[in-house]
Amino acid sequence: MSNKKALCPICGSNKSEIIYRVAGHHRRDIRPEVSIGRCMKCKTIFLAEADHFFQEDLYSYYKQYIGAKIEDLVSPLTLVSYDRVLKRLCKITNIQNILDVGCGKGEFVWAARNSGYAIKGIELSLEAVSVARSFNLPVQQHSLFSPALDSSSWNAITMFEVIEHVENPVAMIQRATDLLAPGGVLYLTTPNYDSLDRLCLGEKWNVFHPEHIIYFSTRGLARLVRQHEPRLRLIAVESNNISPQLFGFVRSLFRLPYLGKRNLKSSGYIDDHVVAPDLRTISEGTSLLRSLKRLINLTLTIMGMGSTTILIAHKKD
Ligand SMILES: [Zn+2]
Structure with missing residues (x-):
């Protein structure tokens, strides 16, 4: 590893301690070595050392989806969870338009449009935009900071698993707040450290x-969000679910049988998030399993230990 070292993305400090050294084990055949650091000043956990930092070809894997059908990219379980997100947003404000930031292949854009919402997606990866456009989705290749976006004009801004990818998350949250109409809602998710x-x-x-x-x-x-964006009021901050990776790890540790479908990929869905059984697939099972899922999610939420963080905030009038 060439040991390129990064400054803390939140406070800019150059003093950090390495807490994990990660050797290649990752999906998609990318086998990078990275070091994860903790800022000694503000305690932020960040990518401290890597062979390379941002490179466009990191996201070129999207091109494998060119020629696919959108129906094959979004599993029924994901559709159910998108529907829940949309219903939740509607309870907070009157949704007339939605901006989906970092929309990837456009799965949420497609689902929301099919449910009758006016939605636009923006995405930096050219390959992802090409895939989304092949589905005739309203997706454009530009950043959140583009002047093409009018301030105070969006009722809802969604960012699914995006904020962990950006070099300046504070600027991103502030820009999203600029773009929200008064009373508009920000919905973002990120993996929970x-x-x-x-x-x-x-x-x-x-x-x-x-x-x-x-x-x-x-x-x-x-x-x-509280420290850097006083125009936002937090509505919900929660974490839920256990990742498929942890399910697989526990199963192999105790040699347990599969609880859900063996591999949804074989049933036609190539949604990254559901290739292994997780709490969502368990929810398809008996009412006992569904109750167990609710209990596990409640416990994880209370303890702040679920795999995904969900943050919902609205812009003060
Ligand atoms: Zn820091």
Whole structure:
């Protein structure tokens, strides 16, 4: 490793301690070595050393989806979770338009449009935009900072697993707030550094990757928003679910049988997030399993240890 070293993306300090050294074990045949550091000043966990930091070809894997059908990219379970997100947003404000930031292949854009919402997606990866456009989705290749976006004009801004990819998350949250109409809602998700997954898997946690610059805990993300964006009022900050990776790890540790479908890929869905059984697939099972899922999610939420952090905030009038 060439040991290029990064400054803390939150406070700019050059003093950090390395807490994980990660050797190649990751999906998609990318086998990078990275070091994860903790800022000694503000305690932010971030990508401290890597062979390379941002490179466009990190996201070129999207091109494998060119020619696919959108229906094959979004599993029924993901559609159910998108529907839940949309219903939740509607309870907070009157949704007339949605901006999906870092929309990837456009799965959420497609789902929201099919449910009758006016939505636009923006995405930096040219390959991802090409895939989304092949589905005739309203997706454009530009950043959140583009002057093409009018301030105070969006009722809802969604960012699914995006904020961990950016070099300046504070500027991103502030810009999103600029773009929200008064009363508009920001919905963002990110992997939770304090999750049971990371605690059990350690350096094997597959979220450690050169794509991911910052590793937020649920509480840390809430603190960041409170400190840097006074125009936002937090509505919900929670974490839920256990990752498929942890399920696989526990199963192999105790030699347990599969609980959900063996491999949804074989049933036609190539959604990255559901290739292994997780709590969502369990929810398809009996009412006992569904109750168990609710209990596990409640416990994880209370302890701040779910795999995904969800933050919902609205812009004060
Ligand atoms: Zn710092």
